[in-house]
Amino acid sequence: MTLFNNLIILLITGFLTLVGNFVGPKINPIEALPGMFILIAIAFVGIVLAKVIPVKIPSVAYIVTIATVLTIPGGPVAEIISAYTAKVNFLALCTPILAYAGIYTGKNIDSLKKTGWKILVLGLFVILGTYLGSAIIAQIILKMLGQI
Incomplete structure (x- = not known):
């Protein structure tokens, strides 16, 4: 798949996310547009890096790394990126991705x-393991914080 096709898919996903963002949590698409463009830019840069760098690492690893580095608390752009992307609802973002899946x-x-x-059977065990693992981690952390 070409970089242009990847960009088109990201833009379509971004548009559908903005629609879902407006329909669900009623966030104005114009307010969420800068955050959506930031997310698209990070994803596109990750895809480009995966194609350019000769080491075979999935693009999602680059995307997560870029996003993490950019949003490290105290970083020069962390607050700006967090403020804009906070206007993009997570469930609205997941909807087109799950539809594609x-x-x-x-x-x-x-x-x-x-x-x-x-x-x-494998799927059930994966779901069960993920749920139980998350519940155990949440229990430990909430106990340590004194929330429960």
Whole structure:
């Protein structure tokens, strides 16, 4: 996939996110637009780095690293980025991404059928493990903070 196609997909996802941001939490798209452009820029730079750097590291690793470095508390742009991106609702951002995942899964349903019932059992264990792990970590941290 070309960089141009990646950018188009990011822009479409950004537009759908802004629509979901307006429909759900009722955040004005004009207010959320700078935050959406920041998120798109970070994602695009991560994709470019994944294609340019010869080491095979997934673009999501670059994206997370860039976003983390830019938003380190006390950093020169951390407060600005956090203020703008806070206007982009997380659930509105997830909606188009999950829709794409559903379309991709539906497109490859034959491959999914070939994996059989074992993938269902594996999926249940992954979900259960993630939930229990998160609950245990939350319990420990809330106890340490004296919240419970």
